Amino acid sequence: MKIFNAQQIYAADKFTIEKQAITSDALMERAAERIFSWVHSRLQGAKVKIHLFCGIGNNGGDGIALARHLVENGYEIAVHVVNYSDKRSKDFLINLDRLKERKLWPEFLDSDCEFPEIGHEDIIIDAIFGIGLNRAPEDWVAKLIGHINDSAAFILSIDVPSGLFLDKVSDKPEQVIRANHVLSFQAPKLVFFLPETGVFLNQWELLDIGLDQEYLYKTETDFEFIGKPEVLPLYIPRLKFSHKGNYGHAVIVGGSYGKIGAVNLAARACLKVGSGLVTTFIPECGYIPLQTSEPEIMVLTDEEEDFISKIELPSNASAIGVGVGMGTHEQTVAAFSSFLNDTKMPMVIDADGLNILAENKRLLNKMPQQAVLTPHPKELERLIGKWEDDFDKLKKAKAFSKKYDCILVLKGAHTITIYDGKGYINSNGNPGMATAGSGDVLTGIITGLIAQNYPPLYAAIFGVYLHGLSGDISSSENGYEAVTASTIIANIGKAFMELFKRASPEGQEQPQ
Ligand SMILES: NC(=O)C1=CN([C@@H]2O[C@H](COP(=O)(O)OP(=O)(O)OC[C@H]3O[C@@H](n4cnc5c(N)ncnc54)[C@H](O)[C@@H]3O)[C@@H](O)[C@H]2O)[C@@H](O)CC1
Numbered sequence: 189m190k191i192f193n194a195q196q197i198y199a200a201d202k203f204t205i206e207k208q209a210i211t212s213d214a215l216m217e218r219a220a221e222r223i224f225s226w227v228h229s230r231l232q233g234a235k236v237k238i239h240l241f242c243g244i245g246n247n248g249g250d251g252i253a254l255a256r257h258l259v260e261n262g263y264e265i266a267v268h269v270v271n272y273s274d275k276r277s278k279d280f281l282i283n284l285d286r287l288k289e290r291k292l293w294p295e296f297l298d299s300d301c302e303f304p305e306i307g308h309e310d311i312i313i314d315a316i317f318g319i320g321l322n323r324a325p326e327d328w329v330a331k332l333i334g335h336i337n338d339s340a341a342f343i344l345s346i347d348v349p350s351g352l353f354l355d356k357v358s359d360k361p362e363q364v365i366r367a368n369h370v371l372s373f374q375a376p377k378l379v380f381f382l383p384e385t386g387v388f389l390n391q392w393e394l395l396d397i398g399l400d401q402e403y404l405y406k407t408e409t410d411f412e413f414i415g416k417p418e419v420l421p422l423y424i425p426r427l428k429f430s431h432k433g434n435y436g437h438a439v440i441v442g443g444s445y446g447k448i449g450a451v452n453l454a455a456r457a458c459l460k461v462g463s464g465l466v467t468t469f470i471p472e473c474g475y476i477p478l479q480t481s482e483p484e485i486m487v488l489t490d491e492e493e494d495f496i497s498k499i500e501l502p503s504n505a506s507a508i509g510v511g512v513g514m515g516t517h518e519q520t521v522a523a524f525s526s527f528l529n530d531t532k533m534p535m536v537i538d539a540d541g542l543n544i545l546a547e548n549k550r551l552l553n554k555m556p557q558q559a560v561l562t563p564h565p566k567e568l569e570r571l572i573g574k575w576e577d578d579f580d581k582l583k584k585a586k587a588f589s590k591k592y593d594c595i596l597v598l599k600g601a602h603t604i605t606i607y608d609g610k611g612y613i614n615s616n617g618n619p620g621m622a623t624a625g626s627g628d629v630l631t632g633i634i635t636g637l638i639a640q641n642y643p644p645l646y647a648a649i650f651g652v653y654l655h656g657l658s659g660d661i662s663s664s665e666n667g668y669e670a671v672t673a674s675t676i677i678a679n680i681g682k683a684f685m686e687l688f689k690r691a692s693p694e695g696q697e698q699p700q
């Protein structure tokens with residue numbers, strides 16, 4: 189699903205109005221009707237007080253139009269116009285008049301007003317600012333936002349939490365609404381997924397307001413939200429008359445004394461995503477544990493007991509995952525350096541592989557084309573340097589990916605895969621996956637997919653989704669706390685099966 193920026197949404201709005209030959213007011217009415225049915229289907233006429241805080245632009249217009257629907261359906265409402273400017277939008281004014289025609293007079297709030305009292309069981313509709321916010325709210329509006337946040341009432345934000353910029357991080361978090369739920373029009377917004385801005389909302393949902401499909405389809409975006417419809421076409425089916433040689437030979441290079449488990453996890457994940465053969469290259473100390481615990485996995489060892497000093501691959505290797513648990517011993521650094529000189533094979537680089545690159549930046553130019561790098565935030569910082577905020581981080585990551593022709597997988601609550609100027613934002617996963625070895629499993633999954641001929645970018649996008657889905661199945665069976673790297677691996681098979689379930693008429697998913 190595409191993630192549009194504010195300019196693109198305004199353009200879609202304009203294009204739709206022209207193509208469908210409707211007024212902008214009709215589009216606002218459509219939006220208000222969608223919000224109303226959402227609210228009405230949940231509240232079913234309940235006698236709960238609803239406070240609507242409406243700005244004076246089109247977001248406020250949505251709120252005012254919603255107020256009319258609510259009052260016509262018998263809801264107990266209070267409309268507060270947050271009068272932060274005299275530049276009221278045309279459609280806001282049209283809807284204000286319609287409200288007045290129904291003898292409903294909003295309360296106008298300004299810089300020296302008293303803020304309305306809000307009961308903790310009331311509901312708040314936040315329609316103060318939408319995507320048009322372009323400067324910090326004035327002091328009194330910021331205080332009002334604080335007052336709303338402090339109320340403990342349920343906050344439903346229209347389109348975006350008010351005070352949240354679409355393209356920068358507010359330096360004053362107290363000036364942003366903390367929404368329990370956001371009803372966002374047509375497409376998700378990038379800010380929902382970034383750690384510094386996503387914290388202002390608990391959940392979001394899309395409302396289709398019928399913006400022009402052709403426009404939405406043709407417009408290229410910098411970011412895409414990756415769900416099941418996006419990953420399914422990337423899947424490469426297994427063929428009846430195939431044999432293990434058709435599914436590649438994945439090699440995991442890594443491990444050091446006390447960290448052989450990382451290699452074990454990555455290699456098992458390779459197998460579970462369907463890699464035909466899996467070999468590990470590890471220091472001698474890991475030979476017995478790996479060989480005895482995982483009969484399917486072949487083991488090659490370094491001549492050193494505790495660390496890697498010379499990397500040697502099986503002759504038919506098709507993809508390499510390097511770095512997990514590998515350590516940064518000087519001989520390992522030298523081995524990795526000459527390995528990068530010698531091999532142009534598809535590669536996933538993680539953990540100490542990334543740390544070695546960060547310490548020896550000249551090695552970055554030796555990476556094979558489209559190497560997949562899977563840094564967590566600290567590793568990313570070592571690679572691309574400090575960033576000012578999440579937007580700056582994405583800009584720097586894109587520049588780095590372009591400079592070194594690599595695919596960056598920025599691990600986090602919403603993992604973002606960066607390549608060729610685009611960002612692919614993953615939709616699943618859960619906090620239970622913040623656990624030891626979870627990243628090693630991801631490295632194994634992506635390596636195993638590349639070994640089977642998935643193009644590296646697709647392997648990264650598909651692999652991140654599959655990893656998240658396995659983690660979600662894991663947490664649904666074990667709870668967040670008991671999710672471990674091993675339970676994620678154990679659920680990879682179920683995750684594949686989940687991918688191919690389709691919705692039945694009753695909404696239950698059925699295998700396809
Ligand atoms: N584009 C679309 O597809 C549709 C948009 N709609 C609504 O329209 C919203 C956008 O409306 P607007 O462009 O009017 O913008 P907003 O309602 O977000 O903001 C109002 C106006 O206030 C001004 N402003 C910005 N920051 C300010 C500040 N800190 N203090 C004082 N004034 C400030 C700006 O001129 C801005 O246009 C969307 O978020 C959505 O809720 C809906 O009506 C449905 C259709």
Ligand SMILES: [K+]
Nearest residue numbers: 314317348350
């Ligand atoms: K809002």
